[in-house]
Amino acid sequence: MKLLLSLLVMSICLFQAVIFAIETKVWVSSQSADVYLDKTVSSARIETLRYGIELRVISQSDKWAQVKTPKGKTGWIYRGKISDKPITPNQSASQSDTLFGGLSGNSTIQASAQDSARSIRGLSDEAREYGKITQKPEVFQNMLDQILKIRVTSDDIQEFLLSGNIGEYAQ
Amino acid sequence: MKINLNLSFFFYALLIGFVIIPAKYSFSDSHSIQIATIFDTLVDSIEKDTKKANKIKQILEGTGNILSSTMDMDYQTEFSIGESLALEGLNRYGLSIQDSELQRYVNLMGNALAKNSIRFEIPYYVMIVNSSIYNAFACPGGIIFITSSLVELMNDESELAGVIAHEIAHVALKHAVQTLKRSNFFQGVGKITAATMKKNKGQQMYQIINGLQTVLFDTGLDKQMEFEADRMGMDIAYRTGYDPRGLIRVLQALSMQRAFTHQKGSWFSTHPPLSERINACNQNSSQYLDAKELARVANRFISYKTRIVTQNQ
Numbered sequence: 001m002k003l004l005l006s007l008l009v010m011s012i013c014l015f016q017a018v019i020f021a022i023e024t025k026v027w028v029s030s031q032s033a034d035v036y037l038d039k040t041v042s043s044a045r046i047e048t049l050r051y052g053i054e055l056r057v058i059s060q061s062d063k064w065a066q067v068k069t070p071k072g073k074t075g076w077i078y079r080g081k082i083s084d085k086p087i088t089p090n091q092s093a094s095q096s097d098t099l100f101g102g103l104s105g106n107s108t109i110q111a112s113a114q115d116s117a118r119s120i121r122g123l124s125d126e127a128r129e130y131g132k133i134t135q136k137p138e139v140f141q142n143m144l145d146q147i148l149k150i151r152v153t154s155d156d157i158q159e160f161l162l163s164g165n166i167g168e169y170a171q
Numbered sequence: 172m173k174i175n176l177n178l179s180f181f182f183y184a185l186l187i188g189f190v191i192i193p194a195k196y197s198f199s200d201s202h203s204i205q206i207a208t209i210f211d212t213l214v215d216s217i218e219k220d221t222k223k224a225n226k227i228k229q230i231l232e233g234t235g236n237i238l239s240s241t242m243d244m245d246y247q248t249e250f251s252i253g254e255s256l257a258l259e260g261l262n263r264y265g266l267s268i269q270d271s272e273l274q275r276y277v278n279l280m281g282n283a284l285a286k287n288s289i290r291f292e293i294p295y296y297v298m299i300v301n302s303s304i305y306n307a308f309a310c311p312g313g314i315i316f317i318t319s320s321l322v323e324l325m326n327d328e329s330e331l332a333g334v335i336a337h338e339i340a341h342v343a344l345k346h347a348v349q350t351l352k353r354s355n356f357f358q359g360v361g362k363i364t365a366a367t368m369k370k371n372k373g374q375q376m377y378q379i380i381n382g383l384q385t386v387l388f389d390t391g392l393d394k395q396m397e398f399e400a401d402r403m404g405m406d407i408a409y410r411t412g413y414d415p416r417g418l419i420r421v422l423q424a425l426s427m428q429r430a431f432t433h434q435k436g437s438w439f440s441t442h443p444p445l446s447e448r449i450n451a452c453n454q455n456s457s458q459y460l461d462a463k464e465l466a467r468v469a470n471r472f473i474s475y476k477t478r479i480v481t482q483n484q
């Protein structure tokens with residue numbers, strides 16, 4: 001009886017192992033990643049995923065992976081957007097700040113600082129003060145101002161990658 | 172998506188099925204209790220050690236004797252140090268090229284790459300400055316400088332992406348901030364904030380920038396930091412969709428120039444020997460099996476490079 005029970009448990013374990021071997025775990029490793037109906041950005045977008053989300057890979061083809069999202073949706077994601085290494089809120093926390101870290105309070109950058117970072121216009125008071133103390137010509141401050149006023153949106157980046165035929169936008 | 176993980180799972184399943192489960196059935200209850208007790212004791216011991224370590228840390232923080240390596244710096248402070256350092260960069264390397272389309276182009280590329288880095292939540296700024304010195308460096312907080320000479324040495328966008336991604340990696344890994352932490356500028360300060368900086372504004376800020384510019388413009392960062400930035404930079408470029416070997420091609424082009432060029436304040440003097448970096452990058456690139464199929468984007472890059480060359484004529 002004991003032997004029979006052992007064999008039954010063993011069979012269940014083997015069955016589960018086969019299922020897991022077919023579906024590999026991956027994690028979203030970019031700021032955000034879109035999942036498409038087909039392996040092309042011109043197909044319908046099924047879902048947009050955040051950094052760190054765990055996915056299951058069903059199959060792979062070319063530079064795309066067919067995945068199952070936590071919501072149970074199935075679609076295709078560009079391979080560069082995922083990693084086979086688990087991404088957790090604390091990863092690299094000693095050296096860098098992840099989005100999760102920032103929002104959960106583990107990060108050294110607080111959410112408010114991140115928001116203000118995006119709204120910075122021109123040089124900070126501290127840098128202006130430094131420029132004054134070290135007698136830097138005004139033209140330096142103006143040039144730096146010009147660069148710091150450049151704003152890049154997600155749409156701009158998408159257009160840039162599309163026109164360059166880069167990454168998931170490559171034909 | 173490595174298959175090794177699944178194979179190991181498969182192995183563990185076999186182990187559970189063939190060894191552990193049968194063994195458990197043959198074990199007496201006393202053995203199970205013994206194992207559980209050992210495990211609990213181990214967990215308790217680890218917890219006690221962690222609590223003890225936290226208490227010691229609190230005491231150290233309270234007395235202001237916290238080790239510099241554990242200090243934090245908020246983003247605002249990091250960025251204002253970066254801005255001040257950028258003023259020194261303009262002073263040292265020359266003025267930025269007055270071409271808004273060109274500057275927008277490199278900023279688009281920088282932010283496209285940064286989305287695939289581990290520190291994507293901050294904005295990155297890329298500036299091309301007019302200089303005959305081959306160099307690129309990143310100020311804390313994300314202001315990246317690239318000299319016009321270095322861009323002129325390149326042949327396609329994947330090469331420029333390789334250099335920008337290397338600099339993004341320095342910012343993402345906070346290499347300059349770590350270098351600051353190792354110095355004694357903030358001895359006795361638990362957390363570097365804008366308020367801390369205000370209290371010590373002027374002289375201390377001057378000292379910090381002075382120290383950092385020596386590191387970034389002359390002596391260079393720690394050798395291991397450079398290798399780490401090379402590896403992460405290649406990964407960022409690859410994830411974005413660029414041929415990750417672009418960085419290797421730039422390093423090779425630089426090594427060809429080595430004999431005829433001014434070395435002070437260039438990538439030659441501030442980075443580890445090119446041959447070592449090329450070897451390490453070549454080894455690293457072997458993991459990117461489809462690198463040849465990825466984007467290099469020569470045409471768009473050449474059109475912008477021509478604008479730099481025309482301005483310098």
